Amino acid sequence: MLHKLIIALNNRLVRWRRIKVRPEEILLLLPHCLHKQSCPRNVMHSLDECRRCGQCSIGALTAIRDDLGVVACIAGGGREALAQTRRPEIKAVVAVACGKELVQGIFAAFPKPVLAVSNQTPEGPCRNTLADPATVIEAIESLMRGKE
Numbered sequence: 001m002l003h004k005l006i007i008a009l010n011n012r013l014v015r016w017r018r019i020k021v022r023p024e025e026i027l028l029l030l031p032h033c034l035h036k037q038s039c040p041r042n043v044m045h046s047l048d049e050c051r052r053c054g055q056c057s058i059g060a061l062t063a064i065r066d067d068l069g070v071v072a073c074i075a076g077g078g079r080e081a082l083a084q085t086r087r088p089e090i091k092a093v094v095a096v097a098c099g100k101e102l103v104q105g106i107f108a109a110f111p112k113p114v115l116a117v118s119n120q121t122p123e124g125p126c127r128n129t130l131a132d133p134a135t136v137i138e139a140i141e142s143l144m145r146g147k148e
């Protein structure tokens with residue numbers, strides 16, 4: 001509940017700031033639990049490994065990366081996620097994760113703006129989670145246009 005509140009407040013604040021950045025300055029940061037456990041593709045190494053078979057959210061999110069021209073990667077853990085957000089060319093982040101990890105990431109990445117998108121957990125936490133592509137697109141586009 002507290003996580004939801006912090007995420008909502010953070011997202012409202014980031015949108016209120018009307019940050020305008022180029023697509024290549026936006027990092028789409030994804031958790032490894034989005035990757036279907038039975039998939040043999042090494043998407044942790046590169047999203048280009050994904051064959052977009054539609055069995056998990058990684059395919060649609062990789063297509064979003066290519067369509068909008070943002071940077072995207074899967075982080076294996078909090079330390080790797082933070083290292084990615086601290087890359088100097090990255091000016092804003094759209095992060096997908098569970099509530100707890102999003103809140104940790106928002107504080108760790110500060111002052112870099114993070115728009116947080118909660119994943120869905122139909123099989124329970126940390127396993128074959130899902131991300132809503134429309135919500136991710138909306139978050140990216142709001143950073144690109146600099147308006148709410």
Ligand code: SF4
Pocket residue numbers: 035036039040041043049050051052053054055056057058059060
């Ligand atoms: S969309 Fe298919 S190929 Fe891509 S990561 Fe998911 S299961 Fe693997």
